[in-house]
Amino acid sequence: MSEAERESVDFDRVIDRNEVRTLKFDGEMLESVFGQRDLWPSWVADMDFPASRFIQEALARRVEHGIYGYESDTPELPEAIAHWCRKRHGWSLNPDHLVFSHRTLNSIAVLIELFSEEGDGVIVQPPVFYDFRLLIRSARRKMVKNPLKLEQGRYEMDFDQLEEVAAEPDNRLLILCNPHNPIGRVWSPEDLNRLAEICAANDVFVIADEIHGDITYRTPYTPLASLSREAALNCASCISPVKSFNLAGVANSMIVLEDEEKRKRCKDWFSRFEVNKNNVFTTAAMLAAYTRGESWLDQVIDYLSGNIEALRQFLEQRIPAVRMIEPEGTFLVWLDFRELGLDARQLESFLADEAGMATNPGHWFGREGAGFARLNIACPRSVLLAALERLEQAVQRRSE
Numbered sequence: 001m002s003e004a005e006r007e008s009v010d011f012d013r014v015i016d017r018n019e020v021r022t023l024k025f026d027g028e029m030l031e032s033v034f035g036q037r038d039l040w041p042s043w044v045a046d047m048d049f050p051a052s053r054f055i056q057e058a059l060a061r062r063v064e065h066g067i068y069g070y071e072s073d074t075p076e077l078p079e080a081i082a083h084w085c086r087k088r089h090g091w092s093l094n095p096d097h098l099v100f101s102h103r104t105l106n107s108i109a110v111l112i113e114l115f116s117e118e119g120d121g122v123i124v125q126p127p128v129f130y131d132f133r134l135l136i137r138s139a140r141r142k143m144v145k146n147p148l149k150l151e152q153g154r155y156e157m158d159f160d161q162l163e164e165v166a167a168e169p170d171n172r173l174l175i176l177c178n179p180h181n182p183i184g185r186v187w188s189p190e191d192l193n194r195l196a197e198i199c200a201a202n203d204v205f206v207i208a209d210e211i212h213g214d215i216t217y218r219t220p221y222t223p224l225a226s227l228s229r230e231a232a233l234n235c236a237s238c239i240s241p242v243k244s245f246n247l248a249g250v251a252n253s254m255i256v257l258e259d260e261e262k263r264k265r266c267k268d269w270f271s272r273f274e275v276n277k278n279n280v281f282t283t284a285a286m287l288a289a290y291t292r293g294e295s296w297l298d299q300v301i302d303y304l305s306g307n308i309e310a311l312r313q314f315l316e317q318r319i320p321a322v323r324m325i326e327p328e329g330t331f332l333v334w335l336d337f338r339e340l341g342l343d344a345r346q347l348e349s350f351l352a353d354e355a356g357m358a359t360n361p362g363h364w365f366g367r368e369g370a371g372f373a374r375l376n377i378a379c380p381r382s383v384l385l386a387a388l389e390r391l392e393q394a395v396q397r398r399s400e
């Protein structure tokens with residue numbers, strides 16, 4: 001990385017996100033979801049950090065131009081994405097195999113629509129990101145569970161049960177989450193190979209949600225499609241700069257489809273509904289992210305590792321009843337509250353009413369998540385520690 005590509009970022013700076021209508025901090029939203037406004041918001045999965053200076057500058061330059069009319073496609077963008085995937089993840093993808101979509105959830109919704117029928121089963125691995133359930137339900141498909149197993153503090157896939165559900169002819173799709181929100185596993189090549197083999201053998205097509213792929217600690221992220229040509233042909237990879245560069249309010253997402261016929265169907269869908277037009281700011285931000293965002297990303301990963309360490313130490317020393325499931329990736333940490341002996345509703349109310357935290361209780365991710373909660377640690381360390389102090393006091397009050 002050249003000197004010109006490096007930047008220095010102050011992740012400790014606390015920025016008032018209430019100056020804009022931030023979903024995570026929105027009082028009305030907090031009230032409707034958690035029953036009150038005055039909470040530390042740790043629920044929505046975005047970061048309280050400013051984006052890379054290079055992205056800010058690219059957006060400012062585009063604003064300054066003053067004309068925001070129709071723009072033709074920017075061929076440098078798919079090239080930059082392919083280059084990024086090769087360099088960061090050793091994944092050689094053909095830029096022509098990218099299909100641009102509005103958002104990752106939009107990608108998944110379209111893939112469910114195109115590659116299954118009403119009433120078909122879609123396999124998910126709970127505890128898992130709750131919006132999958134909403135997408136499956138609203139598409140009138142059936143959610144089929146292949147729950148993860150928690151073994152000695154680590155979640156594993158249950159391949160025996162997967163063999164069974166994959167063999168049922170109505171189960172046409174599986175949504176993989178890699179890295180896995182909310183439990184933070186980065187699936188290994190062995191796990192992914194096994195999953196890919198079972199799915200291919202049973203004609204189950206895999207939607208691989210890899211939106212969190214750029215943020216991992218020590219354990220490298222393996223894109224499912226990078227494993228083999230067979231794996232690539234039987235999956236649609238959903239990738240995006242939204243989480244990696246904190247661009248949820250501006251960026252788009254991509255679907256990578258190696259299978260030519262499926263790619264054509266997908267592209268045709270986006271053209272048919274006219275959702276294939278780019279946004280001038282989106283293009284500017286994404287191009288800057290993928291060409292000049294690496295220094296920022298490396299630093300944010302470092303800072304997040306520091307937050308994980310601070311969280312670990314705080315819990316061990318001051319709230320030993322709450323345990324952390326070691327995250328391998330994502331900026332979301334899965335905490336085990338089972339020792340407090342609360343049922344799902346009681347834990348939800350404990351977190352909001354007693355600890356003052358707007359954080360996602362585990363049962364939102366499926367009943368398999370009951371007794372746990374998901375904490376978003378992408379905030380200045382001082383803010384995280386202040387919230388943990390409130391949590392500590394709430395736990396102490398319970399034991400008095």
Ligand SMILES: Cc1ncc(COP(=O)(O)O)c(C=O)c1O
Nearest residue numbers: 045103104105129181209211242
């Ligand atoms: C696994 C996963 N997929 C998809 C999304 C949503 O992505 P988008 O906003 O691009 O639809 C999130 C956001 O939290 C997520 O964690």
